[in-house]
Amino acid sequence: MSAVAAAFGTPVYVVDEADVRLRCRRYRAALPDVHVSYAGKALLTHAIARWPREEGLALDVCSAGELAVARAAGLPGELIAPHGNAKTAEDLKAALATARRGSCSTRSTRSSRSLRS
Numbered sequence: 176m177s178a179v180a181a182a183f184g185t186p187v188y189v190v191d192e193a194d195v196r197l198r199c200r201r202y203r204a205a206l207p208d209v210h211v212s213y214a215g216k217a218l219l220t221h222a223i224a225r226w227p228r229e230e231g232l233a234l235d236v237c238s239a240g241e242l243a244v245a246r247a248a249g250l251p252g253e254l255i256a257p258h259g260n261a262k263t264a265e266d267l268k269a270a271l272a273t274a275r276r277g278s279c280s281t282r283s284t285r286s287s288r289s290l291r292s
Contacts, residue, residue, distance in 0.1 A: 199230035212256050215241045224248035
């Protein structure tokens with residue numbers, strides 16, 4: 176890791192793409208009839224956003240930034256599952272405009288009321 180730090184600086188994230196893809200395939204195989212999503216909050220870049228999609232998973236996004244990364248990575252709306260708390264009315268509207276089948280998970284009555292307006 177010292178050589179990686181010297182070459183790329185710190186902090187640096189090293190991700191094993193083959194391992195991430197293998198785990199995605201294992202989830203898909205274990206749960207063939209279930210909507211399975213990669214949690215973007217774990218780590219999300221344009222490349223990483225594409226890996227789960229290419230392995231048959233959707234992508235959970237929690238923020239407008241994660242939603243923007245997902246869209247920039249070319250994920251279609253039906254594979255984006257917005258969720259989480261502390262969203263503004265604008266965040267919720269953007270999520271609904273992009274989300275799979277117009278769905279969006281919320282965690283408060285305030286957020287749910289914002290969806291109706």
